[in-house]
Amino acid sequence: MSDRVSLKEKLVSYNIKVNIINGVFAAIAFNLVNPYLAKFAERLGATDYQIAYLTSFPYFVSIFAYIPGAILIESLSNKKKTTGTIMFIHKLFYLLLAILPFLKGVNQASLFITIIGLMNLPGAMATMGYQSSIGDVFSIEDRGNAMGLRNKYSTIFALAITFISGQLLTYIPKTNEGSIRLYQIFFFFAFIFSLAEVISFFKFRGMKRKKKSTRYIDSLKATFKNLPKEKNYLIFTLISAFFYIGWMGAQPLFNIYTIKVLGANEFWLSAITISSSLSSILSFTKWAKFADKKGNNFALGIALMGMAITPIFYVLSKNIFMLVLFNIIIGIAVAGTNLILFNMLLEVTPSINRTIYIAIYNTLTAIVSAIAPIMGVAIKDMTSIAIALIIIAIFRFIASFMFIARGLVRENN
Numbered sequence: 001m002s003d004r005v006s007l008k009e010k011l012v013s014y015n016i017k018v019n020i021i022n023g024v025f026a027a028i029a030f031n032l033v034n035p036y037l038a039k040f041a042e043r044l045g046a047t048d049y050q051i052a053y054l055t056s057f058p059y060f061v062s063i064f065a066y067i068p069g070a071i072l073i074e075s076l077s078n079k080k081k082t083t084g085t086i087m088f089i090h091k092l093f094y095l096l097l098a099i100l101p102f103l104k105g106v107n108q109a110s111l112f113i114t115i116i117g118l119m120n121l122p123g124a125m126a127t128m129g130y131q132s133s134i135g136d137v138f139s140i141e142d143r144g145n146a147m148g149l150r151n152k153y154s155t156i157f158a159l160a161i162t163f164i165s166g167q168l169l170t171y172i173p174k175t176n177e178g179s180i181r182l183y184q185i186f187f188f189f190a191f192i193f194s195l196a197e198v199i200s201f202f203k204f205r206g207m208k209r210k211k212k213s214t215r216y217i218d219s220l221k222a223t224f225k226n227l228p229k230e231k232n233y234l235i236f237t238l239i240s241a242f243f244y245i246g247w248m249g250a251q252p253l254f255n256i257y258t259i260k261v262l263g264a265n266e267f268w269l270s271a272i273t274i275s276s277s278l279s280s281i282l283s284f285t286k287w288a289k290f291a292d293k294k295g296n297n298f299a300l301g302i303a304l305m306g307m308a309i310t311p312i313f314y315v316l317s318k319n320i321f322m323l324v325l326f327n328i329i330i331g332i333a334v335a336g337t338n339l340i341l342f343n344m345l346l347e348v349t350p351s352i353n354r355t356i357y358i359a360i361y362n363t364l365t366a367i368v369s370a371i372a373p374i375m376g377v378a379i380k381d382m383t384s385i386a387i388a389l390i391i392i393a394i395f396r397f398i399a400s401f402m403f404i405a406r407g408l409v410r411e412n413n
């Protein structure tokens with residue numbers, strides 16, 4: 001019995017290390033690119049609505065990826081191989097981004113947004129496959145610690161790479177064209193590090209293969225037939241979708257306010273990311289312990305209150321330095337939201353056809369996420385960016401109270 005426990009502990013410890021390494025490579029690739037997507041689009045001549053499409057179009061594309069991808073991942077016998085292959089296809093898009101500025105005679109801003117959007121087709125499938133795989137690799141008891149450590153160490157590397165890339169983008173290029181050329185180099189290195197991410201994913205152990213493949217349509221039918229019985233899952237999904245209105249509706253407004261109102265360059269964009277990352281590093285494991293003590297619903301409600309204050313911080317920021325300071329608080333809220341929302345999703349999804357349940361959740365939130373950024377910019381055009389940010393904050397506050405109420409109802413039942 002003790003030998004069996006020892007083997008289990010060694011397997012969990014090994015998979016935690018693999019998960020951390022996988023997260024580190026993912027963070028390096030992500031932070032070479034994503035903190036500067038809106039600024040890169042602006043350098044290519046993007047409008048306010050194109051900056052909004054930069055957020056909404058990837059989610060629109062993912063609507064058509066989640067359920068087909070889930071059926072594919074859940075139905076084939078080797079989930080690890082299928083997910084890893086899709087991950088590799090997703091990473092190839094970094095090379096397309098690197099080539100983009102060489103293409104003349106086209107609207108590069110529109111093409112850039114199109115590539116980012118299409119990149120999310122395999123990207124959404126890969127993320128969903130990873131989420132489902134983590135549900136298989138780690139038990140509920142180990143999952144919070146495993147993801148907390150992954151997020152903590154990946155954020156340390158994200159902070160370092162963001163600082164270095166921000167310095168390089170600020171001080172090396174002398175012209176707009178020079179900045180674009182440096183971005184191309186970053187896209188290439190993002191591809192290299194993302195390949196290491198894919199390789200590390202294949203190192204996970206304990207993901208059982210199915211004895212035989214099942215028909216795609218049978219898995220889908222079984223899931224939808226059982227869906228009305230999963231009330232806990234359905235309520236969580238609907239509240240999450242409501243929260244995503246406020247979450248994604250704010251993204252283009254944050255970018256527009258930071259870049260066009262406060263005039264941030266790459267140095268300040270990296271400073272904002274770093275200030276947020278520093279507080280995230282210190283808070284990931286604290287959030288995991290807080291959620292274990294108080295319950296996921298209450299902890300998520302508190303995290304979302306911090307998210308709700310975020311748009312108000314932007315309104316109050318009259319210069320870029322103030323926004324950098326505010327992002328220390330913002331980072332704590334974002335860390336809690338990302339960690340607990342993911343853990344709760346795995347908690348409420350049944351183990352049978354887990355990937356398809358995650359796909360349904362992701363599809364609904366993707367529909368909201370595709371519409372919300374355009375809605376945010378439209379509200380800004382009808383009123384002002386300050387009023388639009390306050391309206392977004394109200395949506396986030398309501399979602400926070402909904403999650404807390406959900407927790408109280410479950411405790412009383």
